[in-house]
Amino acid sequence: MGKDLFLDDLVVGQTWHGGPIEMREADIIRFAQEFDPQPMHVDKAEAASGRFGGIIASGWHVAAALMRDFVDKAPFGQTPLLGLKVDDLQWRKAVRPGDVLSVTREIVEIAPSRSKPDRGTISMRITAANQDGDVVMSFLNLIQLPKRRPVPAPIAEAAAAHPPSGS
Structure with missing residues (x-):
């Protein structure tokens, strides 16, 4: 898990890597039987x-696996995030049993809120590639997150006037 990161800690171009995510045939079939029961996902013959x-x-299984990886890796630590939308979702190459996916998440835009000064949004480009480096999926994700809470002035002034002593 990463350290807690807030809107004001982030910069455009910052990246995180995820995976490996192994795509197992039994998991592919089980997911598809429940959520996307098309023959190419559930019927071997x-x-x-x-x-x-x-x-x-x-x-949708690949997207869910990427979401699970994001939650498990927690690149923003315990900072509360809210997904607002997904744009430009592309499934670019078939994902097959035995594929091992890696994920790159890159901040492409940061926008402080104009109406709510305690928060803002980031746009992240998410790209998943298989073990051969072929991009299998990509999308742009808009995420809301809080700004770091400022230390109230009297506390900050007191801390500056009386720094902790060393051990």
């Missing part, structure tokens, strides 16, 4: 004769 030549992961 039909998938083998289809345009992908075998089972592939649902794009």
Whole structure:
């Protein structure tokens, strides 16, 4: 888990890496049976004769796996985040059983709120690649997060006037 990061701690271009995320056939089929039961995700025989030549992961499964990785890695520590939207979602290459995904998350924009000075938003470009470096999925995520709370003036002044003594 990362340290707590707030809006004012971040800079455009800052990146985090995630993964590895192993895509196992049983997980691909189980997810698709519940959420995306199309033949290329759940039926080995039909998938083998289809345009992908075998089972592939649902794009929604890949998105969910990336979300799980983000929560587990906690690059912003315990800072509360709120996902606001996803733009430009692209499933660029089929994800197959045995693929191992890596993730890059890069801040591409930071915008303090004009109406709520205690928060703002960041736009992050999320890119997932397989073990061969082929990009399999990408999207732009708008996330709201708080600014670091300023230390109240009397406390800050008292701390400056009486710094802690060394041991």
